[in-house]
Amino acid sequence: xxxxxxxxxxxxxxxxxxxxxxxxxxxxxxxxxxxxxxxxxxxxxxxxxxxxxxxxxxxxxxxxxxxxxxxxxxxxxxxxxxxxxxxxxxxxxxxxxxxxxxxxxxxxxxxxxxxxxxxxxxxxxxxxxxxxxxxxxxxxxxxxxxxxxxxxxxxxxxxxxxxxxxxxxxxxxxxxxxxxxxxxxxxxxxxxxxxxxxxxxxxxxxxxxxxxxxxxxxxxxxxxxxxxxxxxxxxxxxxxxxxxxxxxxxxxxxxxxxxxxxxxxxxxxxxxxxxxxxxxxxxxxxxxxxxxxxxxxxxxxxxxxxxxxxxxxxxxxxxxxxxxxxxxxxxxxxxxxxxxxxxxxxxxxxxxxxxxxxxxxxxxxxxxxxxxxxxxxxxxxxxxxxxxxxxxxxxxxxxxxxxxxxxxxxxxxxxxxxxxxxxxxxxxxxxxxxxxxxxxxxxxxxxxxxxxxxxxxxxxxxxxxxxxxxxxxxxxxxxxxxxxxxxxxxxxxxxxxxxxxxxxxxxxxxxxxxxxxxxxxxxxxxxxxxxxxxxxxxxxxxxxxxxxxxxxxxxxxxxxxxxxxxxxxxxxxxxxxxxxxxxxxxxxxxxxxxxxxxxxxxxxxxxxxxxxxxxxxxxxxxxxxxxxxxxxxxxxxxxxxxxxxxxxx
Amino acid sequence: xxxxxxxxxxxxxxxxxxxxxxxxxxxxxxxxxxxxxxxxxxxxxxxxxxxxxxxxxxxxxxxxxxxxxxxxxxxxxxxxxxxxxxxxxxxxxxxxxxxxxxxxxxxxxxxxxxxxxxxxxxxxxxxxxxxxxxxxxxxxx
Numbered sequence: 001x002x003x004x005x006x007x008x009x010x011x012x013x014x015x016x017x018x019x020x021x022x023x024x025x026x027x028x029x030x031x032x033x034x035x036x037x038x039x040x041x042x043x044x045x046x047x048x049x050x051x052x053x054x055x056x057x058x059x060x061x062x063x064x065x066x067x068x069x070x071x072x073x074x075x076x077x078x079x080x081x082x083x084x085x086x087x088x089x090x091x092x093x094x095x096x097x098x099x100x101x102x103x104x105x106x107x108x109x110x111x112x113x114x115x116x117x118x119x120x121x122x123x124x125x126x127x128x129x130x131x132x133x134x135x136x137x138x139x140x141x142x143x144x145x146x147x148x149x150x151x152x153x154x155x156x157x158x159x160x161x162x163x164x165x166x167x168x169x170x171x172x173x174x175x176x177x178x179x180x181x182x183x184x185x186x187x188x189x190x191x192x193x194x195x196x197x198x199x200x201x202x203x204x205x206x207x208x209x210x211x212x213x214x215x216x217x218x219x220x221x222x223x224x225x226x227x228x229x230x231x232x233x234x235x236x237x238x239x240x241x242x243x244x245x246x247x248x249x250x251x252x253x254x255x256x257x258x259x260x261x262x263x264x265x266x267x268x269x270x271x272x273x274x275x276x277x278x279x280x281x282x283x284x285x286x287x288x289x290x291x292x293x294x295x296x297x298x299x300x301x302x303x304x305x306x307x308x309x310x311x312x313x314x315x316x317x318x319x320x321x322x323x324x325x326x327x328x329x330x331x332x333x334x335x336x337x338x339x340x341x342x343x344x345x346x347x348x349x350x351x352x353x354x355x356x357x358x359x360x361x362x363x364x365x366x367x368x369x370x371x372x373x374x375x376x377x378x379x380x381x382x383x384x385x386x387x388x389x390x391x392x393x394x395x396x397x398x399x400x401x402x403x404x405x406x407x408x409x410x411x412x413x414x415x416x417x418x419x420x421x422x423x424x425x426x427x428x429x430x431x432x433x434x435x436x437x438x439x440x441x442x443x444x445x446x447x448x449x450x451x452x453x454x455x456x457x458x459x460x461x462x463x464x465x466x467x468x469x470x471x472x473x474x475x476x477x478x479x480x481x482x483x484x485x486x487x488x489x490x491x492x493x494x495x496x497x498x499x500x501x502x503x504x505x506x507x508x509x510x511x512x513x514x515x516x517x518x519x520x521x522x523x524x525x526x527x528x529x530x531x532x533x534x535x536x537x538x539x540x541x542x543x544x545x546x547x548x549x550x551x552x553x554x555x556x557x558x559x560x561x562x563x564x565x566x567x568x569x570x571x572x573x574x575x576x577x578x579x580x581x582x583x584x585x586x587x588x589x590x591x592x593x594x595x596x597x598x599x600x601x602x603x604x605x606x607x608x609x610x611x612x613x614x615x616x617x618x619x620x621x622x623x624x625x626x627x628x629x630x631x632x633x634x635x636x637x638x639x640x641x642x643x644x645x646x647x648x649x
Numbered sequence: 650x651x652x653x654x655x656x657x658x659x660x661x662x663x664x665x666x667x668x669x670x671x672x673x674x675x676x677x678x679x680x681x682x683x684x685x686x687x688x689x690x691x692x693x694x695x696x697x698x699x700x701x702x703x704x705x706x707x708x709x710x711x712x713x714x715x716x717x718x719x720x721x722x723x724x725x726x727x728x729x730x731x732x733x734x735x736x737x738x739x740x741x742x743x744x745x746x747x748x749x750x751x752x753x754x755x756x757x758x759x760x761x762x763x764x765x766x767x768x769x770x771x772x773x774x775x776x777x778x779x780x781x782x783x784x785x786x787x788x789x790x
Contacts, residue, residue: 013671020667027656027659031652031656044653046657049657049660186656186660189660189663189664190660190663190664190667193664193667196668197667197668197671197672201672335675335679335682337674337678337679338679341671341672
């Protein structure tokens with residue numbers, strides 16, 4: 001074939017993808033009447049659509065970009081990645097069903113609104129929006145940058161990274177900004193299956209070019225025998241008391257069992273983020289949650305992570321030419337149609353996450369911050385228009401940062417998952433632990449965010465700018481910032497809940513508690529299993545992602561004459577993780593169905609009727625807020641400049 | 650069919666063709682590129698699987714192909730046939746390419762009457778094309 005024939009496939013597939021996206025955007029817009037459904041798809045998404053899109057957003061694009069490259073670079077030192085499907089599904093199992101009923105009862109459609117009605121806390125609303133912003137600009141932006149780099153690589157520079165990121169930015173706005181939540185849900189199905197197919201086919205090529213599974217593993221075994229490479233196939237101890245990366249801690253020694261456990265907690269932040277809860281609240285029934293979390297996210301997509309993404313990473317580890325970039329480059333040369341299909345699939349996965357993040361962040365800024373606190377007279381149509389503008393501006397900011405400030409983008413991206421994990425405590429307060437008081441939840445999240453910031457580059461670089469050098473670097477003691485933050489978070493929540501009035505609740509919070517102690521109360525049968533549930537969950541965490549990983553280093557290795565022998569024909573820690581994934585699916589099934597945490601319930605929930613209150617004109621109050629905000633901003637800026645000038649470098 | 654059901658049906662159809670349709674096309678092209686009849690055959694198999702899955706979805710939702718889908722399918726078939734005949738006419742086809750193309754076109758050509766026969770029965774399938782007119786010029790009931 002000619003050069004033109006080879007280079008035509010990527011633009012052709014991209015055009016087809018764009019056309020399909022516009023078709024679904026049009027379908028979504030046509031279904032919305034007078035803006036109804038822009039923010040929540042009229043709470044009418046089918047359960048199977050939500051289950052699929054939640055699974056797709058939870059793992060597809062970023063796992064193939066990040067996960068496979070991490071394995072290719074650092075080997076199997078972080079087996080928590082391989083059981084990612086289970087870790088991603090766990091928070092949804094715990095929260096989704098109860099939160100859906102809260103949203104149904106209170107007629108709300110986002111995490112920030114749940115916090116507003118339950119805790120009456122502007123801080124928690126702002127925290128939820130801040131997490132959505134981190135996902136929209138940092139987390140998704142970083143992946144769009146990566147996918148733009150692949151576009152440049154595959155077109156031999158004909159399409160630059162800048163051009164690719166601009167095109168992707170426009171597509172993101174067209175998808176999320178115009179079509180709203182309904183378009184994200186509908187087109188998300190197509191994006192998810194495209195991403196799934198791309199990951200499977202890519203791993204197929206990686207396997208074929210590695211010479212098959214046996215040849216791949218014999219390459220890995222050879223690698224493990226070379227000096228200094230054995231550590232790529234094992235977890236290096238339980239904990240190391242280093243000052244952290246950048247302060248004497250070495251990356252090669254940082255992947256301990258506690259690093260795995262704390263990274264697992266970070267992964268568990270994703271389904272506690274406002275992004276995924278947008279999808280949950282846009283669903284018409286909670287009856288697909290158990291099946292979605294158990295079989296789609298933990299089972300099917302968990303298998304894709306455990307096998308396909310691990311295989312793709314392992315191929316890159318055994319042969320650096322078969323890293324993700326090398327694979328796509330070779331495919332573009334030999335089979336451009338497959339390269340185009342795979343690239344579009346991975347890009348679709350990234351776009352799904354980025355679109356959802358931009359939408360949640362845009363909505364948060366306008367509907368949850370601007371409208372209630374600064375302009376309560378804003379009409380619904382006005383809110384939609386402003387949200388579209390906010391999405392466009394956020395997409396533009398992300399695009400600029402992708403190309404001009406990749407380091408800052410990376411630092412912001414690193415905050416998204418651990419900060420989302422800090423939202424666990426207020427979510428637990430709403431759903432399961434009613435003794436968590438409002439001051440405790442607020443202080444806990446504040447402390448949690450501080451803990452994350454102080455153990456991530458953004459935090460200590462900002463402090464360094466102001467002249468305060470922290471004695472530790474990133475992830476001190478090889479513990480991920482998610483766990484440092486949660487330690488501070490939980491400590492604050494326990495202490496403050498103990499000393500504050502647990503009965504000082506708003507009317508809405510009392511309604512929620514009545515709901516959970518009444519129609520949605522756990523059955524006696526499930527109650528008798530609760531100690532078993534605690535035991536198996538803790539055991540699973542210990543063995544699959546915690547200190548028990550040390551057993552996995554040598555569980556399936558036998559001494560041989562010519563060196564160690566892998567009894568299952570694959571690295572022992574990989575096999576251990578596969579066992580962890582299988583038992584993890586069992587755990588999710590047990591929690592979802594037997595413990596009734598996500599099981600189907602057929603009860604009608606009438607909307608809550610709040611007591612009638614006189615509506616007051618808030619214009620003066622809102623104008624005062626704007627003035628205060630501007631004044632605080634100006635004083636803060638001046639103080640920051642003075643501090644940096646006095647002590648900074 | 651209700652509007653939400655129609656949307657769900659369309660989503661399934663798009664998903665099927667995004668995976669099996671594009672995958673089949675890629676395999677076909679790979680087969681042509683490598684002169685491998687087996688790879689092309691896998692591509693044809695994937696396209697047939699896509700058709701079958703599409704028909705299963707139609708059966709679940711109790712509907713047939715939409716006019717747009719039929720038009721797109723027939724156009725794609727025509728384009729494929731034209732490309733094959735063009736390639737054969739200019740002598741650009743290897744033996745493997747020739748058999749691959751012939752297999753694909755034959756499968757698709759036999760697939761249409763097979764589909765009509767299974768959906769409408771033999772007599773009904775014939776009636777889809779043969780519309781009898783009464784003396785007053787209107788179609789018979």
